[in-house]
Amino acid sequence: MSRINFNSPREAARAFTPKLAQFVDSTLYPQIWSDPALSPRDRSLITVAALIAAGHSEELPAHLRRAAGNGVTQDEMAAAITHLAFYVGFPAAITASAIANATFSAKENN
Structure with a gap:
């Protein structure tokens, strides 16, 4: 198969x-x-935050790429993930940070 x-x-x-x-x-x-x-940029930030809060890490890379395409910088995304740590938990934020790092590193290498 x-x-x-x-x-x-x-x-x-x-x-x-x-x-x-x-x-x-x-x-x-x-x-x-x-x-x-709402602007596409704001929608992207809201969507990424919701995915992180709900633990839906499978969808996160695609929405991180969309957020970057909608004008969210890596510094802004890092700040948003850090901010979320205090509201949704450090494990969720650390997982999101690792996924964001891998996603943005892959994008830079292409």
Whole structure:
């Protein structure tokens, strides 16, 4: 049996649950992410914070990359993760820091 490798949890979910992916594609991005009440940068910071708080580290690299693309600097992300340590716990912040380091290091090496 061949193993299929995916670049993101979303890509893997799309392969297994196409209807779930359709909801994301038809509602989340075109309606929620494009709502002008919040900037994409602010949405990215909120999303990353929520993922860290909820312990959803599998989704974190993709959203860290999106946050960088939406203008969040590495220094700002580091400050946000440090800030979160006091509200969601040091283990969550340390895990997020390690993931952010790996994500941004990989981005710099490409």
